[in-house]
Amino acid sequence: MTPQVSKKFKGPVVWVAACALIDADGRVLVTQRPKGKDHAGLWEFPGGKIEPGESPEQTLVRELYEELSVEPCLDCLEPLTFASHAYLDFHLIMPTYVCRQWDGFVRPTEGQATKWAWAEDIVRLPLVPADVPLAQQLAARLPKGRRFLT
Numbered sequence: 001m002t003p004q005v006s007k008k009f010k011g012p013v014v015w016v017a018a019c020a021l022i023d024a025d026g027r028v029l030v031t032q033r034p035k036g037k038d039h040a041g042l043w044e045f046p047g048g049k050i051e052p053g054e055s056p057e058q059t060l061v062r063e064l065y066e067e068l069s070v071e072p073c074l075d076c077l078e079p080l081t082f083a084s085h086a087y088l089d090f091h092l093i094m095p096t097y098v099c100r101q102w103d104g105f106v107r108p109t110e111g112q113a114t115k116w117a118w119a120e121d122i123v124r125l126p127l128v129p130a131d132v133p134l135a136q137q138l139a140a141r142l143p144k145g146r147r148f149l150t
């Protein structure tokens with residue numbers, strides 16, 4: 001028997017790579033989608049569309065430099081999980097990494113707001129829809145109540 005597949009979704013599948021940069025205190029960098037882009041004003045992890053011929057890791061090295069002026073070390077990109085999310089006009093597949101080592105200082109180049117967020121705070125931010133489960137998974141792996149220890 002043929003398995004039942006939903007016929008509703010007709011849009012393209014879009015591959016995007018995202019990365020949670022984690023600083024020495026265990027805080028995560030989140031960026032706010034700028035005006036003019038879809039989901040403007042919502043928070044996300046830095047990254048972008050995977051170009052033809054690129055690996056997700058190469059995408060992240062390119063995007064993090066373009067968007068934030070930092071260079072993650074390729075070997076430090078650790079796969080965390082992936083998102084599979086149906087938006088109205090496309091289906092997002094997004095391999096998501098964590099990275100604790102990079103060269104340079106975070107300098108947003110596209111006018112986007114950035115924030116170093118504690119685990120308990122990222123889950124409370126207005127996130128792009130696909131990132132809600134990612135933020136929960138990430139928060140579960142980060143130290144809790146760290147701010148009260150220093």
Ligand SMILES: Nc1nc2c([nH]c(=O)n2[C@H]2C[C@H](O)[C@@H](COP(=O)(O)OP(=O)(O)OP(=O)(O)O)O2)c(=O)[nH]1
Pocket residue numbers: 016017018037038039044045046047048049063092094128129130131
């Ligand atoms: N970068 C990023 N994109 C995400 C996340 N979650 C999520 O649903 N997206 C969606 C938003 C966009 O519709 C899509 C592509 O992301 P993007 O706008 O960063 O792509 P890009 O940097 O290549 O930007 P552009 O050149 O197309 O303007 O992925 C996330 O955590 N990070």
Ligand SMILES: [Mg+2]
Pocket residue numbers: 046047048049063067
């Ligand atoms: Mg981007």
